[in-house]
Amino acid sequence: ERGVVNGETLKDGSSCFFPKRNLTRAEFAVMIARYLGLDTEQEVSLPYADASSIPSWALGAVKAVYAEGIMTGSIENGRTYFHPTTNIVRQEVMTVISKALPQGYAVRNQNFSDASQISDWALPHINKLVSLNIVNGYEDGTILPRQYITRAEVAKLIYTLY
Numbered sequence: 001e002r003g004v005v006n007g008e009t010l011k012d013g014s015s016c017f018f019p020k021r022n023l024t025r026a027e028f029a030v031m032i033a034r035y036l037g038l039d040t041e042q043e044v045s046l047p048y049a050d051a052s053s054i055p056s057w058a059l060g061a062v063k064a065v066y067a068e069g070i071m072t073g074s075i076e077n078g079r080t081y082f083h084p085t086t087n088i089v090r091q092e093v094m095t096v097i098s099k100a101l102p103q104g105y106a107v108r109n110q111n112f113s114d115a116s117q118i119s120d121w122a123l124p125h126i127n128k129l130v131s132l133n134i135v136n137g138y139e140d141g142t143i144l145p146r147q148y149i150t151r152a153e154v155a156k157l158i159y160t161l162y
Contacts, residue, residue: 002162004034005155019152026058026084028093028154029071033061035158036100040064049079058084070099091122091145093154094135097161098125107131113141134160 007017033040040060044067048054054062062082065071073082110130112118118126122145129135130143134157137143 002034004158005031005151017151019150019155021151022087022148023093023151023154024085025071025082025088025092026055026062027151028088028096029065029084030058030061031154031158032070032096032100033064035161036068038064038068042067046082047080048073048082050081050083054082054084065096068100070096087148089146090143090149090153091119091126093149093157094129094145095122095125097134097157098128101128101132101161105132110137110143112137112143114143114145118143118145 007015009015038061040063042060042063044063046054046063046066062071062084066073071082073080075081105128107124107128108131110127126135126143126145130137135143
């Protein structure tokens with residue numbers, strides 16, 4: 001309804017959402033840029049060694065989220081990469097959403113049964129989203145930080161932000 005999360009137009013002109021399909025980093029950049037209302041027309045020089053592989057439909061959003069400092073890529077062998085077509089994992093999504101929210105909330109440490117799988121850089125962001133009741137984890141006490149996230153799961157997270 002707000003135009004943040006869209007489906008995909010197929011060759012026959014129909015639209016599909018593909019809720020169970022894993023979300024790519026480029027797709028998430030577009031969604032979070034739309035949610036935040038970022039300027040996707042700004043001139044930004046990207047530091048990514050793989051910038052040429054960013055799809056044209058996502059380039060403006062990737063530039064915008066990079067300029068805001070909420071999606072900065074990863075450093076591998078001294079070079080920075082965005083990996084636009086790589087599926088994004090839950091802890092990455094939670095980190096980006098946390099960075100996009102105002103700061104200063106009271107945060108309490110969470111105790112998930114798979115907490116040892118949470119990367120150090122993601123832990124404070126996951127704690128923040130759980131403290132704000134944006135993310136709850138699963139009924140079995142896990143958060144599954146390194147599992148790919150689906151389009152439906154991200155749509156629910158963004159909906160929760162409203």
